[in-house]
Amino acid sequence: MKVDHRRLAAASMAVAVSGALLAGCGPGALAGKARNAHSSESRSGSDERSQALSFQYVGDSGVDETINQVLVIKNVARDSxxxxxxxxxxxxxxxxxxxVKVSTVFGSDRxxxxxxYGSSTDILRFSGPGEHDVADVRVTVRSTTKARFPAGLHEVTTQALDSHGRKIEKFERFSAVRLTNEDDIPVFVRIAYILWDQPPKGVTQQAVEVTAVGDLTPVPAHGTAVVKVSGKAAAAVARNSYGPAVSIKAYNSQ
Structure with a gap:
């Protein structure tokens, strides 16, 4: 299998991808730079799907209330x-x-x-000596397969609900999450409940705890689905509710 190393070079810009970077994940976004990917190795044949992918690393977009340490994935193939x-x-x-160990919130490393087709995002997590010195990442595409379930062009949105099905803030102790799909096709998503740290100035905000809410969930075209919060997710919500920095994010999965 041919391996592609994609080096991410600096460019001064802020990146917004269909609203996917919007987090409401806490105060104090810091001025930063996006990183533009370029391929350092050409591929052909069995690597055709991998060639359809390119990446940007955005440590900090410089825009308030946006998620830090975002990997933007661009796919020019028509397949998901x-x-x-x-x-x-x-x-x-x-x-x-x-x-420094690099892992992901949504599982692009798994x-x-x-x-x-178009743009989507994952969120990177750094750990180990030097984790606060990360300015960029090098991405290697290990493999790429056609997804079992196609994904829509729009982000599936989330809304926290109380035990009576009423809308509440994600910072509160919620009992369920309503998913809304704007696309013309049904999609399959997972939900991540994310606790963020509160870093000092000059350090990017990082996901310190990630808990799955429910399992793989189908959301009908132009429709909604409700996922109940139970088990480890309920414990995480109880533990982290009313804190300053949490997010509920849905992502396309299989």
């Missing part, structure tokens, strides 16, 4: 794709930070995230 990616963290001089 499920990539398996791996990452190396880089410092501001493009040197590899060998002790084949769990489905990337539709």
């Amino acid at each position: 794709l499920a990539p398996v990616l791996s990452f190396k963290a880089l410092d501001k001089n493009d040197h590899v930070l060998p002790h 084949g769990d995230l489905v990337a539709p």
Whole structure:
């Protein structure tokens, strides 16, 4: 299998992808730079699907109330794709930070995230000595397959509900999540309940706890679905409710 290393080079810009970067995840977004991907190895034949993918790393968009440490995935294939990616963290001089582990919130490193035609996102997490020195990432496409379920062009939105089905703030202790699909096709999504840290100035905000709410959930075309909060998700909501920095994010999956 041919492996593609995509180096992400600096460009001064803020990135917004169909509202997917909007988090409401806490105060204090910091001025930052987006990173533009370019392929360092050409591929053909069996790698055709992988060639359809390109990436941007956005440590901080510089826009208030947006998620930090975002990987923007652009797919020019008409099929929805499920990539398996791996990452190396880089410092501001493009040197590899060998002790920093890179993982993801939505599972693009495990084949769990489905990337539709157009743009989608994952969220990166860094851990280990040097985690606060990450300025960029190098992405390796390990494999890419056609997704079992096609994804729509729009982000599936989430709304926290109380035990009576009424809308409440995501910072409160909610009992269910309503999913809304604007697209013309049914989609399958998972829900992540994310707790964010409160970093000092100059450090990007990071997901410190990620809990799945429910399982893989079908959402009908131009319709809604309600997922109850139970088990580990209920415990996480009880523990983190009324705090300053949480998000409820739905993502296309399989």
